[in-house]
Amino acid sequence: MVKLICFVKRNPALSIDEFHRHWREDHARKILANPAARRYLVRYEQNHRLGRDYERGGDFDGVAIQWFRSARDFFAMISDPGYQAEVGPDERELLDLDGTIFLLTDAEETMLPPPSEV
Numbered sequence: 001m002v003k004l005i006c007f008v009k010r011n012p013a014l015s016i017d018e019f020h021r022h023w024r025e026d027h028a029r030k031i032l033a034n035p036a037a038r039r040y041l042v043r044y045e046q047n048h049r050l051g052r053d054y055e056r057g058g059d060f061d062g063v064a065i066q067w068f069r070s071a072r073d074f075f076a077m078i079s080d081p082g083y084q085a086e087v088g089p090d091e092r093e094l095l096d097l098d099g100t101i102f103l104l105t106d107a108e109e110t111m112l113p114p115p116s117e118v
Contacts, residue, residue, distance in 0.1 A: 002074065004064075007060045007101040009095065037087070045064065049062050
């Protein structure tokens with residue numbers, strides 16, 4: 001299992017509220033409806049920044065985590081013509097792609113189990 005972890009930075013043309021609504025509703029819907037994403041994604045998480053956390057400053061608006069069976073599956077999804085046509089334009093509308101950080105990682109190494117496992 002590999003994960004794509006994205007430190008998400010919004011397109012500066014969008015307000016904070018516009019960004020979070022679009023990401024949560026429109027963008028998520030496009031990913032979930034896309035055949036390539038349905039084929040290759042194992043799990044998709046959105047972690048939205050708390051409104052009060054913006055007071056601290058900083059560049060990022062949230063973290064997206066996508067799980068794949070392999071790095072090959074990730075690259076297959078993003079190179080799929082249907083994904084590029086349907087999701088790509090929305091990513092360019094939603095995100096500051098130059099300011100967003102994309103990181104492929106191995107599966108997590110759990111150092112402290114979640115409360116339900118203690």
